[in-house]
Amino acid sequence: MKRVVSFLLAMVLLVSLIPASTAVYAADSKLIAITFDDGPCAHTTRLLDGLAQRGVNVTFFTVGTGVANYPNTVKRAYQSGHQIANHSYNHPELTALSNSEVINQVSRTSGLLDQICGKGTSYFFRAPYGSTSSRVRSLIGMPLILWSVDTVDWKYRNSTTVKNNIVNNAHDGAIVLLHDIHATTIDGALAGIDILLAQGYELVTVTELFRRRGVTPYSGTSYSQCRDTGADYGSITEPVITTAPEGHRQRVTMTAPQGSRIYYSLDGSDINQESKLYTGPILVDPPCTLKAVAAYNLNGDRSKTVTKQISLPAAPAPTFQIEGDSLTIISAASDTHIYYTLDGSTPTTGAAPYTTPIKLQPDTVVRAIATGTAYLPSAVSSAYFSLQSHFFLDVFPQDWFCSAIDLATTAGYMNGIGNYRFAPRSGLTRGQFVTLLYRYAQAACTEQMRETIPFDDLNRTAYYFDPVCWAYENGIVNGYNAEEFRPEAFITRQEMCKILSVFLTCRGKQLPEASNSVSGYADYNSIHHWALPHVDTMTSIGLFQGDNDHNFRPTANAERAHAATVLLRLADLEPNLPDLPQAPQEEPADPVDNVGSLREGPSAS
Numbered sequence: 001m002k003r004v005v006s007f008l009l010a011m012v013l014l015v016s017l018i019p020a021s022t023a024v025y026a027a028d029s030k031l032i033a034i035t036f037d038d039g040p041c042a043h044t045t046r047l048l049d050g051l052a053q054r055g056v057n058v059t060f061f062t063v064g065t066g067v068a069n070y071p072n073t074v075k076r077a078y079q080s081g082h083q084i085a086n087h088s089y090n091h092p093e094l095t096a097l098s099n100s101e102v103i104n105q106v107s108r109t110s111g112l113l114d115q116i117c118g119k120g121t122s123y124f125f126r127a128p129y130g131s132t133s134s135r136v137r138s139l140i141g142m143p144l145i146l147w148s149v150d151t152v153d154w155k156y157r158n159s160t161t162v163k164n165n166i167v168n169n170a171h172d173g174a175i176v177l178l179h180d181i182h183a184t185t186i187d188g189a190l191a192g193i194d195i196l197l198a199q200g201y202e203l204v205t206v207t208e209l210f211r212r213r214g215v216t217p218y219s220g221t222s223y224s225q226c227r228d229t230g231a232d233y234g235s236i237t238e239p240v241i242t243t244a245p246e247g248h249r250q251r252v253t254m255t256a257p258q259g260s261r262i263y264y265s266l267d268g269s270d271i272n273q274e275s276k277l278y279t280g281p282i283l284v285d286p287p288c289t290l291k292a293v294a295a296y297n298l299n300g301d302r303s304k305t306v307t308k309q310i311s312l313p314a315a316p317a318p319t320f321q322i323e324g325d326s327l328t329i330i331s332a333a334s335d336t337h338i339y340y341t342l343d344g345s346t347p348t349t350g351a352a353p354y355t356t357p358i359k360l361q362p363d364t365v366v367r368a369i370a371t372g373t374a375y376l377p378s379a380v381s382s383a384y385f386s387l388q389s390h391f392f393l394d395v396f397p398q399d400w401f402c403s404a405i406d407l408a409t410t411a412g413y414m415n416g417i418g419n420y421r422f423a424p425r426s427g428l429t430r431g432q433f434v435t436l437l438y439r440y441a442q443a444a445c446t447e448q449m450r451e452t453i454p455f456d457d458l459n460r461t462a463y464y465f466d467p468v469c470w471a472y473e474n475g476i477v478n479g480y481n482a483e484e485f486r487p488e489a490f491i492t493r494q495e496m497c498k499i500l501s502v503f504l505t506c507r508g509k510q511l512p513e514a515s516n517s518v519s520g521y522a523d524y525n526s527i528h529h530w531a532l533p534h535v536d537t538m539t540s541i542g543l544f545q546g547d548n549d550h551n552f553r554p555t556a557n558a559e560r561a562h563a564a565t566v567l568l569r570l571a572d573l574e575p576n577l578p579d580l581p582q583a584p585q586e587e588p589a590d591p592v593d594n595v596g597s598l599r600e601g602p603s604a605s
């Protein structure tokens with residue numbers, strides 16, 4: 001029985017020696033721990049600057065009187081990831097003190113350090129002069145750290161000597177003794193560190209040195225180095241933070257290397273041993289500043305601090321509904337307020353608050369935002385109530401096609417695509433354009449037309465079927481070939497010219513003779529031969545023109561805005577149609593844009 005118990009005890013001890021992190025075997029790992037005693041003092045800040053430049057962490061064995069005088073220096077060192085350790089209160093020969101005096105020397109300094117590192121922090125101890133006895137060691141109650149490289153910097157006070165003593169005695173697993181109370185030590189140590197780094201040493205704190213080698217230091221035991229054990233458990237990496245909205249709150253999830261812990265704060269305060277310990281996803285109320293550190297030991301074996309601003313979500317942008325001239329503005333979030341303008345200016349919380357539906361005058365641009373205490377202001381929603389009293393989300397007075405679309409919509413030549421959108425820059429299909437002409441002409445399709453249509457790729461129940469049969473019968477369209485009409489293909493500008501030209505001829509319009517207008521286009525060589533006379537004619541009568549570079553762009557998709565313009569111009573050319581309120585705009589320079597696909601149903605065009 002006794003043997004079983006001792007076996008179990010041995011197992012527990014063995015397990016406790018091995019960190020939970022996964023060992024990475026690295027035969028050539030060269031670790032070294034630089035330590036500074038007797039500070040902090042006025043020189044320590046310069047040392048911290050130099051260490052920060054090199055991205056190096058060390059261990060400070062501090063005396064309590066220095067901690068009391070330079071608490072901010074200790075705090076900076078601790079937050080930078082250096083290890084803070086205890087070197088007594090005022091540096092006495094401990095073996096000459098009584099038990100209570102020894103305990104007081106240790107606890108007084110630990111108490112001062114706890115104010116910086118937080119209660120619950122564990123410290124390593126180094127006895128002044130390295131001088132202990134078994135009585136003193138048992139009283140201290142901490143691991144005792146000696147050294148394997150003594151630079152004797154206190155004696156030589158020469159930076160070159162200090163540097164040489166570091167470099168010439170350095171070895172893997174070494175603990176190097178220095179004193180940051182001497183200016184010559186600061187210079188010599190930084191110069192020596194540069195050489196160690198160049199030689200491939202990784203500079204670590206004492207606690208990291210032990211942890212990476214899988215060694216657990218015991219209280220009351222002295223250690224002067226930590227040789228290669230064949231294992232390297234690796235340095236720690238920063239926690240990875242992800243956030244996801246949950247109502248008005250944000251769910252924060254953090255991950256860190258196996259075996260490490262994550263400490264965090266939500267008020268922007270620095271992390272120490274008293275900070276919150278992450279155990280699983282947390283819900284936070286924005287706005288707040290999350291700081292998080294992954295650590296095997298916050299005191300010297302920690303990641304850099306990650307700071308993340310968690311902001312309020314933006315309110316959903318308001319939406320519009322119109323009945324006649326009465327506009328309702330809607331926010332998807334009930335705990336928001338809406339502000340709007342009617343003069344085109346950008347609304348702020350100083351703009352008119354929305355309470356009840358607004359009567360709109362024609363030719364009004366309305367813009368609105370939603371905001372609330374739990375939100376950042378939304379994106380601005382904009383709409384245009386046109387001269388013809390149409391409501392558009394994507395057509396505004398400054399657009400070249402605004403008037404044409406407004407009038408074409410009034411005339412019933414074209415409709416929007418739903419939800420107050422006209423999609424002016426979208427292409428339209430061959431089927432859609434032929435359907436527009438069919439409706440414009442108020443044409444009718446006969447059973448005989450339906451029977452003689454030769455194309456295999458037409459859906460007989462589609463909205464375009466009757467219009468295509470009619471257009472084919474009248475010679476307005478020929479198809480791509482004998483079998484295909486390709487009703488779903490976007491119509492190009494040269495195709496539109498040809499169809500319009502034939503359509504006008506069918507309507508009895510006397511078109512001008514060829515005038516070689518196409519030669520004015522820089523890219524007229526790229527106009528297909530079958531389209532050349534039609535592009536020429538449509539250019540002559542002013543239905544098409546080039547872009548800013550005088551290119552016709554024959555194979556570019558014609559846009560819905562073009563179709564609206566063209567239909568209005570047709571109406572102008574045909575005297576027997578009723579007058580429209582005003583002449584449509586000229587097609588401007590640079591209207592061509594090869595916009596991506598728009599698939600719309602029969603009601604759309």
Ligand code: ZN
Nearest residue numbers: 037038128129
């Ligand atoms: Zn000392």
